[in-house]
Amino acid sequence: MRNLRYKEFGFDYTGEGPSDRYRKFENITDLEKWIRKKYPYAIYSSTAFYEIPEEMEGWLGSELVFDLDVKDMPLRTCSCKRGDVCEICLNDAKDYVYIILDSLKELGLKDIHVIFSGRGYHIRVVDEEILNLESFERAEILKFVIGCEPIDLEEEIKGYAYYKTFKRTILEFLKRLDYSKKFGRYKRYISYIKKILSIDDLNSMRRSKIFRELINDVVKVNREILDSKVTVDLKRLIRLPSSLHSKVGLICKEVKNLYKFNPIYDARPKVLR
Numbered sequence: 001m002r003n004l005r006y007k008e009f010g011f012d013y014t015g016e017g018p019s020d021r022y023r024k025f026e027n028i029t030d031l032e033k034w035i036r037k038k039y040p041y042a043i044y045s046s047t048a049f050y051e052i053p054e055e056m057e058g059w060l061g062s063e064l065v066f067d068l069d070v071k072d073m074p075l076r077t078c079s080c081k082r083g084d085v086c087e088i089c090l091n092d093a094k095d096y097v098y099i100i101l102d103s104l105k106e107l108g109l110k111d112i113h114v115i116f117s118g119r120g121y122h123i124r125v126v127d128e129e130i131l132n133l134e135s136f137e138r139a140e141i142l143k144f145v146i147g148c149e150p151i152d153l154e155e156e157i158k159g160y161a162y163y164k165t166f167k168r169t170i171l172e173f174l175k176r177l178d179y180s181k182k183f184g185r186y187k188r189y190i191s192y193i194k195k196i197l198s199i200d201d202l203n204s205m206r207r208s209k210i211f212r213e214l215i216n217d218v219v220k221v222n223r224e225i226l227d228s229k230v231t232v233d234l235k236r237l238i239r240l241p242s243s244l245h246s247k248v249g250l251i252c253k254e255v256k257n258l259y260k261f262n263p264i265y266d267a268r269p270k271v272l273r
């Protein structure tokens with residue numbers, strides 16, 4: 001079922017998005033022939049598998065996808081403006097990818113692939129048990145993997161896994177504040193977070209006003225890290241690994257060793273190296 005024959009393909013010939021959709025290929029040779037004939041700017045394939053991809057009919061399931069577009073990442077350790085990316089933030093985003101990967105592994109998922117999208121990262125999960133999840137279930141997983149919901153401060157904190165994810169995102173938040181020291185109202189958290197990091201049980205801080213404000217601000221930032229529309233959309237087209245991101249000129253490709261991966265060097269087309 002995971003064969004490319006069950007995927008919908010889309011092509012962009014103008015740089016404005018995939019205008020030619022609903023394409024189906026029986027095998028990789030046919031896809032290659034099409035690409036050589038049409039020379040598209042960019043190539044996309046569906047996260048969904050269909051019996052009839054050319055009509056988007058007979059839905060068989062969809063990959064679970066998380067999209068981290070670095071140009072929209074809220075807090076960064078570089079001086080990029082929103083909308084831009086540089087070598088520093090492309091590398092910096094990997095810290096969030098590690099958090100997501102660890103959270104997914106805590107859920108028992110194994111068939112997880114990290115794809116450099118050209119301007120960020122796609123985390124694509126193809127374990128059998130997630131393929132038929134509904135949108136609302138995917139939205140719940142998204143909250144879990146990146147800390148999009150305040151930890152419950154009124155009750156005993158249940159479920160160690162989410163607590164751990166959340167604590168790691170607080171650390172990322174602090175790291176970014178510390179680097180740039182220009183985040184306006186967030187600045188007041190710097191010394192406070194350093195103090196609470198020495199305390200193991202965040203629950204004991206629940207009566208403190210600044211702690212509640214911090215939690216709410218971390219949640220707000222975390223909600224912007226991933227594009228939730230991509231995760232909940234069961235019929236999304238996303239960039240095909242091995243194709244070129246035409247806006248930045250880097251190759252969308254699977255990352256086998258995230259630690260060693262250098263986006264600017266490793267995803268540059270060979271002719272430019």
Ligand SMILES: [Zn+2]
Nearest residue numbers: 078080086089
């Ligand atoms: Zn940057």
